[in-house]
Amino acid sequence: MRRLAIMATAAVLLLAACSRTPQASPVPRPLDREGVAPYSLTEEETYLLRAFGMEGDAQLLAFRAPQEAASLDVDVLRLAEDGTWESLGSGGVSLDSSAGGTPLGTFAMRLGENGAVDFYINTTSQAAYHVQEVSELSAPCMSTKDWLREYVPASLGEPIPVSLCVYDSGTQMRSYTLQDWEDPSVFADMDLVMVVTLTFRGDADG
Numbered sequence: 001m002r003r004l005a006i007m008a009t010a011a012v013l014l015l016a017a018c019s020r021t022p023q024a025s026p027v028p029r030p031l032d033r034e035g036v037a038p039y040s041l042t043e044e045e046t047y048l049l050r051a052f053g054m055e056g057d058a059q060l061l062a063f064r065a066p067q068e069a070a071s072l073d074v075d076v077l078r079l080a081e082d083g084t085w086e087s088l089g090s091g092g093v094s095l096d097s098s099a100g101g102t103p104l105g106t107f108a109m110r111l112g113e114n115g116a117v118d119f120y121i122n123t124t125s126q127a128a129y130h131v132q133e134v135s136e137l138s139a140p141c142m143s144t145k146d147w148l149r150e151y152v153p154a155s156l157g158e159p160i161p162v163s164l165c166v167y168d169s170g171t172q173m174r175s176y177t178l179q180d181w182e183d184p185s186v187f188a189d190m191d192l193v194m195v196v197t198l199t200f201r202g203d204a205d206g
Helices: 002-018 043-051 178-182
Strands: 035-038 058-064 071-079 085-094 104-111 117-122 126-131 142-147 160-168 192-201
Touching (some): 071 117, 117 192
Antiparallel strands (some): 160 192
């Protein structure tokens, strides 16, 4: 399944890359302002995700980093019993603005079973990461997901939530939105709550 996800994500990125002209930016449809936003897929790219059965579990984002950004960090967090967010895994890439302008790129993500996450960063450098599934969710359970749905401006050191997934072994579950991550108390009694964030950092942030 993980190999299938990699193949599908790579194919979508390849279709997007083939749509650009020789003079275009490395991102076929780049943002015109600093921030993160859902990448606008063509009909062919949407069909490809649907053909691989990934349309509801994957997202592709475009970003334009702040001028002073030196790196992009991705964090996969879970809600701990004490109501704080703890890390399940992380990754990132260095950003290079030496050629002028601000670094552009795409962030592709797939949510797998039992909390597993695959994500891919394509910018001035490329990286792929896998976060293992959560072992205590081996039994079947309900889940609900929400994604970043509109443009969000980027500031150095400020995490931007891009995905939320809630799992529970109960028989019913209310709806949650990405904005709920700011108030963890709304997730009381849920078995597992996960959020994926993007954070742009400058040289001083280490």
